[in-house]
Amino acid sequence: MITFVESILLLVGCALAVFVWQELMWDVRRRARRQWLSRHGSGCASHICGYLFDDAPIPLPETECNHEALLELLHSVCTLTSGYDPRRVALLSRRMGLDDYLQRRTRGRTRCTRAVYSLLALQTGIDVDLRLPATGDDLASQTLFALSATRLDDTDAAVRHLAARNLSPTSAAMAVEMRSRRYPLSDYSEALHSADTMAVRIGLAAVRRTANPEMTFEVIRLVDTCNDELLEDSLYALVALRLSVVRQSVARAVAHLGEIRRTRFYRHLVVEGYSSQAIELLCRNEPSAAIRDYAISLGESHKRRLDQPQKQTVL
Amino acid sequence: MKILILAVRPTDRYALQGLVAPLCRDVVVTDSVAGLERMCLRHRFDAVISVGFEWLTSGRDTAVAVRRGGRDCRVLVLSEACHEQAVLGVVEGGVGQYLSLPVEAHRLRRKLCRR
Amino acid sequence: MMFLLMWLYVTAVTMLAVAVTVACVARHVVLMRDGCTRRLAGLWTLTGCDALAEPGVSLLVDYDGNEQTLEELLSLDYLRYEVVVVGNLAVDHSLARVVERYSMVEVGAPVVDERLSNSPRRLYRSRRRSYRRLVVVDSAAEHTAERLDCALAVRSYDRVLAVERGVRLSPEALRVMVWRACESPDTEVITAPVMTDDSVMGAVSEVWGFFGRCRTEVALMDGDTVVAVGGFSAPRGRGGATRRIVKRLRRAGCLRLRLGVAVGRNPKAVPRVGLVDFAVCHLLGYGAVLLWFGDHTMRRVAVLCLVILWLTGLMAAVGSRAFRRYSGSRRSWWQTIAVPLAVPFRIFLVRHRKNA
Numbered sequence: 124m125i126t127f128v129e130s131i132l133l134l135v136g137c138a139l140a141v142f143v144w145q146e147l148m149w150d151v152r153r154r155a156r157r158q159w160l161s162r163h164g165s166g167c168a169s170h171i172c173g174y175l176f177d178d179a180p181i182p183l184p185e186t187e188c189n190h191e192a193l194l195e196l197l198h199s200v201c202t203l204t205s206g207y208d209p210r211r212v213a214l215l216s217r218r219m220g221l222d223d224y225l226q227r228r229t230r231g232r233t234r235c236t237r238a239v240y241s242l243l244a245l246q247t248g249i250d251v252d253l254r255l256p257a258t259g260d261d262l263a264s265q266t267l268f269a270l271s272a273t274r275l276d277d278t279d280a281a282v283r284h285l286a287a288r289n290l291s292p293t294s295a296a297m298a299v300e301m302r303s304r305r306y307p308l309s310d311y312s313e314a315l316h317s318a319d320t321m322a323v324r325i326g327l328a329a330v331r332r333t334a335n336p337e338m339t340f341e342v343i344r345l346v347d348t349c350n351d352e353l354l355e356d357s358l359y360a361l362v363a364l365r366l367s368v369v370r371q372s373v374a375r376a377v378a379h380l381g382e383i384r385r386t387r388f389y390r391h392l393v394v395e396g397y398s399s400q401a402i403e404l405l406c407r408n409e410p411s412a413a414i415r416d417y418a419i420s421l422g423e424s425h426k427r428r429l430d431q432p433q434k435q436t437v438l
Numbered sequence: 439m440k441i442l443i444l445a446v447r448p449t450d451r452y453a454l455q456g457l458v459a460p461l462c463r464d465v466v467v468t469d470s471v472a473g474l475e476r477m478c479l480r481h482r483f484d485a486v487i488s489v490g491f492e493w494l495t496s497g498r499d500t501a502v503a504v505r506r507g508g509r510d511c512r513v514l515v516l517s518e519a520c521h522e523q524a525v526l527g528v529v530e531g532g533v534g535q536y537l538s539l540p541v542e543a544h545r546l547r548r549k550l551c552r553r
Numbered sequence: 554m555m556f557l558l559m560w561l562y563v564t565a566v567t568m569l570a571v572a573v574t575v576a577c578v579a580r581h582v583v584l585m586r587d588g589c590t591r592r593l594a595g596l597w598t599l600t601g602c603d604a605l606a607e608p609g610v611s612l613l614v615d616y617d618g619n620e621q622t623l624e625e626l627l628s629l630d631y632l633r634y635e636v637v638v639v640g641n642l643a644v645d646h647s648l649a650r651v652v653e654r655y656s657m658v659e660v661g662a663p664v665v666d667e668r669l670s671n672s673p674r675r676l677y678r679s680r681r682r683s684y685r686r687l688v689v690v691d692s693a694a695e696h697t698a699e700r701l702d703c704a705l706a707v708r709s710y711d712r713v714l715a716v717e718r719g720v721r722l723s724p725e726a727l728r729v730m731v732w733r734a735c736e737s738p739d740t741e742v743i744t745a746p747v748m749t750d751d752s753v754m755g756a757v758s759e760v761w762g763f764f765g766r767c768r769t770e771v772a773l774m775d776g777d778t779v780v781a782v783g784g785f786s787a788p789r790g791r792g793g794a795t796r797r798i799v800k801r802l803r804r805a806g807c808l809r810l811r812l813g814v815a816v817g818r819n820p821k822a823v824p825r826v827g828l829v830d831f832a833v834c835h836l837l838g839y840g841a842v843l844l845w846f847g848d849h850t851m852r853r854v855a856v857l858c859l860v861i862l863w864l865t866g867l868m869a870a871v872g873s874r875a876f877r878r879y880s881g882s883r884r885s886w887w888q889t890i891a892v893p894l895a896v897p898f899r900i901f902l903v904r905h906r907k908n909a
Contacts, residue, residue, distance in 0.1 A: 126850055128564075132857040139864040142581050160448055168456030176543045177460060192449075199449035202598075203489070203516065204457065205540035235589030242596050262736035263593060293735040296606035300598050304540055331603040334520075359605055383777050387711050391604050394709050396523065413667070420663040421709070424676060446630075446724070471628070492628035492724075495683050497655055519632055521601035527682040 152191070159189035164196060171200055174215060175207040181218055190224040194243060197221065201247045205304060209248045216249040225251045238263035245270040246301065265290050269298035273305055282314040286321035292356075295328040303333065315341040320352050327356040331363040339364055347372045354379055358388060362395050369404045382411060389418035399423045440464045440481065441550070444474050445489040454487055457543055461550055471496070475503040478511075485512045485550050491519075494531035501532035514549060516541055583813035591814055594732035595725065601632030608734065609633040609710030610727055611776065615697045616640040617718040618647035620654075626716065627686060631727035635686050635709055639700040642675070642691040652677055655684045663707055669784045671702040698785040698794040705776060705784055713776040715785065715795050719821030720747055720771060726816035730773045737810055742802050743773040745812035747819045771816060772799050778807060837862065 173179030201212065216222045228240035229251055244251040245267075253271065269290055272281040285298055302309055314326030315338065323345070330338045342364060345357040354376055361373065377385055392402055399422035409415040439462035445451045451467040458465060466481070468474050471493040474486070486504055493500045494515075504513060514535045515528055528536050535549055599607055612626060616638045626636045640648035651657075657677040665672040675691040692703040701715050712734070716722065726745070734743050747770060772795050779785070779802070785794045788801035803809055837859070844855045 126854075128854055129850070129857060132854065132861060136857060136861050136864060138578070139861060142578060143864055146581065157448075160452070164448065164452035165455050168452040169459045170456075172453070172456035172459065172543070176457070195449045196452060199447065199453040200456070201540075203450060203453050203539060203541065204543050204546075206542040206544065233585070233589065235586055235593070239589055239592045239596070242593065246596065262732070266593075291735065291738065292603070292605035293607075296603050297598065300600065328603070328606070331605070332600065334602065356605065359603075363602060386777065390709060390711065394604075394609065413664070416664045417666070420661065424660050424663050424707070425678070425709070490630070492630065495686060496624040496628040497684060497687075498624055518598050519601045521632065523682060523685065524601050524632060527685060530681060531683040 156189055156192045156195075159192045160196070164192070167193065168196055168200065171197060171215065175200065175211055176204075181215065183218075188219065190219075190221060193219055194221055194224065194247075197249075198243055198247050209305075212248050213250050216247070222249055222251055225249055229253055234261075235263055238267055241267050242270065245273055248305075262291065262293060265294035266297055269294040270301055272298050273301045276306070278302075278306070278309045278311060279313050281309075282311065282317070282322050282325050285325050286317075286319050289321065290325075292328060295325055296332055299325070299329045299332050303329075312338060312341060315345065320350070323353055324356055327353065327360045330360040334363050334365075336364065339366065342366070343370075343372070346370075346376050349376050349379060351379065355384065355388075359391065362391060362397075365395075367401070368392060368397060369401055374405060374408055377405065378408065378410075382414065385409070386414050386417070389414070390421065393418070393422045393425050396425075397422070399426050439484045439550070441466070442474070442477055442481075442483045442486045443467045443488075444471075444486065444493070445469065447489075450489050454489070457546065458487075458550065461547055471498060471500055475500055478503045478506060483511050485514065487514045487516065487546075487550075489516050491515050491517055491524075491528045491531070491533070494528055494533065505532070512550070514546075516546075580813065583811075587813040590733060590736075590812075591725070591729050594729045597728065597732055599632050599728070604633065606735075607633050608712055608731060609635075610712045610714055610731060610773065611704070611708035611710045612636045612714050612716055613701045613704035613708070614638045614716045615700050615718050616645070616648055616651075618645070620647070620651070622721055623651065623687075625721060625724075627684075628724070629722065629727050630724045631731065633710065634727055635688055637688045637690060637704040637708060639673075639690045639692050639694075639704045641693060643693075648689065648691075652689055655687055655689075656680045657684075657687070657689055665706040666780050668780055669702050669706050670786055671699045671706070671784075673703045673707060676707055696786070698797070701785040701794055705779060708776055711776055712773055713779060714771055714773045715798075716771065717793050717795060720817055720819045722771070722817040723815075726771070729814065729816060730771075730812065733810065733812060734773055737808075739808055740810045741775050741778050741807035742799055742809040743812060744770045744799060744809065745772075745814065745816040746770055747817045747822070748815045770795060770799070774798070774802065778802065778805075781805075 167182070170179070170182035174181050197212070197216070201207075213222075216225075225240055225244050229237055229244065241251075241253050244253065253267070265288070268288055269285055272284050275281040275284060281298075281302060285295065290298075299311075309329075311326045311329040314322045314329070317323055317326070326338075327342070327345070329335075330342060338360075342357060342360050343366070345353060346361055349372075350357075358373070358376055361368070377388060380388060389402060389406070392405075399419060402422040403419050406415040406418050409418070441458055441462055441464070443451055443454045443458075443465060445454065445467070446469055448469070451469065455465050455467060466477055466483075468477055474488075474493065475498075477483075478486070501513070504511060512534045513532070514537060515533045516537050516539055517524075517528075518539045519525065520538055525536055537546065537549070601607065610631070610633070612634060614623075614626065614636060616623070623636070623638065638648070638651065642648055642652070657679050660676055660678050662673050662676040671692065671694050673690045673692050677689040677691070679685055679687055688707065688709075690700075690703050690707055692700055694700045694703060697717055705713060712731075714727070714730070730743050730745060734740065737743075779798060782788075782798075782801050782805050785798050788797040790797050790800070792800075799809065841855075844852055
């Protein structure tokens with residue numbers, strides 16, 4: 124006869140045994156992946172690169188193929204290089220069975236697992252039917268949603284798609300980065316003229332990433348209009364373009380920021396290499412003397428004023 | 439031609455190995471700075487390809503060890519970083535060529551073949 | 554009366570076994586989630602151009618003379634960060650060697666916030682662009698917290714991470730922690746554990762220390778918030794500077810997020826005995842008593858308890874082996890299986906290490 128206490132303990136023991144098994148299997152899979160890579164990695168990589176870049180015949184799948192390792196290898200090739208035909212990647216993944224493997228993994232149990240494999244699929248360009256999260260503010264969901272825009276040819280359509288959700292700067296930057304790999308000539312100037320704040324934010328993320336000097340007038344215009352929601356984005360975009368901050372419009376915009384955000388912006392100017400004179404001129408109308416002195420002294424500390432004799436260290 | 443590849447991720451090492459395979463078969467790979475220094479002291483390389491440039495900012499003078507491998511040794515750094523100061527710092531550290539990722543395969547091969 | 558006490562005791566110990574199991578399962582879930590987080594952070598393409606997408610971090614380092622640690626800190630897998638090293642140039646010759654090695658020149662120090670009680674004596678930056686990440690602060694401060702305050706005063710980025718003596722970060726530490734910080738922008742403090750060492754003792758500390766108070770941690774915090782609460786020297790109490798400031802920030806209402814994956818190691822840390830150690834010993838003692846004195850049913854219960862205890866330890870040990878990447882440890886399978894068996898001796902081993 125099993126008592127009540129024993130039955131509880133038995134249930135607990137069974138649950139634990141399941142988790143131990145899961146962790147053991149994770150370790151075994153990791154070792155199998157490493158061993159496959161050490162044995163077949165270089166040969167497989169040569170075949171893949173030969174097919175993608177040198178018109179070599181499509182490689183035949185090996186009998187014992189570690190899909191996880193193969194996926195990581197293809198991902199490395201796709202992220203390190205450019206200039207290959209995406210259709211060849213699609214054909215290769217179909218021949219190797221990677222699209223079925225990814226399809227299964229993107230239906231994984233946890234959101235994070237689905238996010239990892241969906242990201243791998245998007246970054247390699249393998250065509251997989253992704254179940255994108257409709258909601259969710261976590262970075263994984265946002266990034267997945269943002270990267271789905273890499274599948275859209277037209278830049279304006281991609282921006283409209285991205286503007287449908289409130290994306291964080293990190294997700295927006297990742298989306299722009301991935302699109303710039305696939306469509307290097309993407310033009311985001313229309314996004315900067317949009318009435319939608321989120322679309323403008325995407326455009327500004329593109330400016331910060333690419334530092335395209337053709338966007339100069341649009342960025343200055345946005346700083347002039349002093350829209351509260353886009354203030355920080357447009358100021359940082361202005362700095363990314365290395366434009367002068369000694370302007371009345373910049374001073375007006377900075378005055379709209381709170382104390383902490385102003386301090387952070389001055390710090391950012393110092394790190395980006397603006398001269399201490401430029402920071403001093405910008406801080407002329409700074410209401411807080413402490414912040415003004417701090418910003419100017421930090422700038423001078425970074426710039427190491429050459430008119431003063433350099434003090435040598437006595438060892 | 440003898441090439442040394444430095445990359446932390448194993449799949450990056452194999453990918454680069456596959457990429458330069460049409461140019462040369464004599465490719466040595468390593469995953470750490472210590473390995474890079476050791477290989478450069480033992481062998482003479484025509485080119486060193488590095489994914490990332492952390493070894494240039496640590497102060498280890500690895501560039502000296504790399505140059506000891508031969509004056510003609512070309513050092514190519516591949517990185518996603520596009521910040522101006524980072525790139526200037528890399529060039530100042532003694533790197534012959536800085537290429538931003540993703541790099542065109544044929545362009546990389548041309549850089550390796552050029553003398 | 555005796556029967557009632559015995560019954561209460563049996564119930565309490567059974568609930569304890571269930572609680573330890575639930576804690577182990579929670580740890581497993583956290584590790585799986587953070588393993589995925591680590592993978593996602595690895596797929597993140599960093600360009601160093603966008604300050605809003607890639608927040609800058611200032612590492613505040615209390616220099617212990619180990620140049621290899623400094624080299625590791627200067628070659629982390631992240632782009633927007635700086636290393637602010639604090640020491641006393643007047644007495645520390647290793648710091649003077651650093652100044653010479655990295656071609657550093659004295660510069661003016663920025664104005665120190667009045668809320669911080671310690672200010673630097675001198676500040677050094679490198680002439681070379683490739684070493685622009687390194688900043689050396691000369692300070693007469695004697696304690697770690699005061700030195701960290703000096704580093705906090707001269708930082709150039711918004712987020713800070715204090716690296717105390719002996720702590721060695723893994724190359725991907727910043728990438729993972731900053732990714733997690735970007736995932737939860739409302740969280741002001743992200744903490745992550747740091748392993749002690751690779752021996753069986755270290756493994757036991759890591760496994761059971763996950764639940765207890767004997768973990769060494771690093772914390773990614775907002776620098777302005779740390780200044781607002783008075784810096785690292787303000788909070789008094791036991792534990793390292795990081796632990797005290799995290800407690801202070803939590804009391805001030807800051808949200809904290811705990812990462813499960815280790816981001817570095819600290820071989821110098823001496824683990825402390827925690828509540829879980831006493832609970833585990835109690836469970837073992839109960840099992841031993843039942844095995845010796847109990848009847849047939851009680852012996853079965855005792856055996857089940859011991860098996861559960863061993864499974865929880867094994868799960869935690871396998872999990873930590875599976876997710877451990879840094880330190881290049883090659884812990885063998887016999888060590889992994891032996892770790893849960895070493896748990897009862899942990900208290901004695903900790904005391905021995907403390908006295909040594």
